[in-house]
Amino acid sequence: MNAIELKQLNKKMRNFKLKDINLKIPKGYITGFIGENGSGKTTLINHLIGLKKEDSGTIELLGFEDIESNRVELLNRIGIVFSEDNFPQKETAVSLEKTLKMFYKNWNSDQFYQYLKRFGVETSSKIARLSTGEKVKLSIAAALSHEAELLILDEPTSNLDPTFRIEFLELLQELMMDEEMTILFSTHITSDLEHIADYIVMIDDGEILFNMELETLTETYKKVKGPFEVLDDEIKELLIGVKTSSLGFQAMTKESRILEELFGSKVLIEPVTIDEVMYYIKHQKRGG
Ligand SMILES: Nc1ncnc2c1ncn2[C@@H]1O[C@H](COP(=O)(O)OP(=O)(O)OP(=O)(O)O)[C@@H](O)[C@H]1O
Numbered sequence: 485m486n487a488i489e490l491k492q493l494n495k496k497m498r499n500f501k502l503k504d505i506n507l508k509i510p511k512g513y514i515t516g517f518i519g520e521n522g523s524g525k526t527t528l529i530n531h532l533i534g535l536k537k538e539d540s541g542t543i544e545l546l547g548f549e550d551i552e553s554n555r556v557e558l559l560n561r562i563g564i565v566f567s568e569d570n571f572p573q574k575e576t577a578v579s580l581e582k583t584l585k586m587f588y589k590n591w592n593s594d595q596f597y598q599y600l601k602r603f604g605v606e607t608s609s610k611i612a613r614l615s616t617g618e619k620v621k622l623s624i625a626a627a628l629s630h631e632a633e634l635l636i637l638d639e640p641t642s643n644l645d646p647t648f649r650i651e652f653l654e655l656l657q658e659l660m661m662d663e664e665m666t667i668l669f670s671t672h673i674t675s676d677l678e679h680i681a682d683y684i685v686m687i688d689d690g691e692i693l694f695n696m697e698l699e700t701l702t703e704t705y706k707k708v709k710g711p712f713e714v715l716d717d718e719i720k721e722l723l724i725g726v727k728t729s730s731l732g733f734q735a736m737t738k739e740s741r742i743l744e745e746l747f748g749s750k751v752l753i754e755p756v757t758i759d760e761v762m763y764y765i766k767h768q769k770r771g772g
Pocket residue numbers: 497498499500519520521522523524525526527528
């Protein structure tokens with residue numbers, strides 16, 4: 485069962501296109517959403533939550549095909565956190581809570597105040613006077629206090645200090661104890677995803693490059709280093725994003741077993757990080 489399903493979604497903007505996006509985000513898992521600056525993460529998220537309208541294609545969200553007609557129901561069932569808050573700056577957390585309480589049918593005031601206490605956010609200060617990180621914490625508290633079953637997090641951790649970032653990851657893991665919960669988590673801090681994500685989706689220049697289980701990703705891709713002498717055209721076919729230096733070559737490969745069989749200890753096979761997968765795929769796309 486998928487919490488989100490996109491089929492052939494296209495959108496042309498002035499200098500950017502989302503191209504034939506087909507994407508399934510499974511229910512009950514954390515999916516990490518990665519891609520370089522300007523690759524289309526926020527644009528795609530804005531389409532998901534109905535802030536932007538696609539030119540063609542379909543979006544199914546929590547089983548609803550018609551997002552526009554079910555907007556209120558969907559917003560009740562989804563918690564959204566952006567890297568910057570969108571709340572009225574003159575409000576305080578207390579006055580904001582009164583508005584949120586009216587909007588969300590399953591609003592839980594106690595939970596909201598418990599989160600603010602846990603996160604150390606002042607409830608009587610004007611939102612404008614909160615720090616950037618405190619505003620994000622307020623946004624997280626709001627997203628988690630109305631029994632949302634889908635959390636869409638667009639770079640929520642970029643303004644958070646490392647201590648709170650770790651606490652936030654732990655909190656997400658706590659939330660996943662509820663098997664109905666689904667999280668789509670866009671971030672540049674891919675080491676966070678290495679701790680908590682089940683699936684990784686990479687977008688590049690408006691196209692989905694891959695969507696796979698994190699475990700499969702780290703089992704499939706390996707980093708390989710070796711001397712020039714082994715680097716002929718046939719071997720290059722097995723490599724992704726080859727880089728050379730005076731010491732030899734390094735690249736990523738999906739064929740680490742073959743390379744090991746062919747060259748044994750002449751090549752060094754190592755695990756890859758998510759950052760390195762992105763790096764080598766991009767390098768390959770640029771002709772490396
Ligand atoms: N309202 C808009 N009108 C025209 N182009 C836009 C608009 N919003 C974003 N873009 C362009 O769409 C592209 C994708 O931007 P987007 O914000 O989706 O990227 P992103 O992957 O979220 O980047 P980042 O990691 O830097 O937040 C960029 O080239 C951006 O300039």
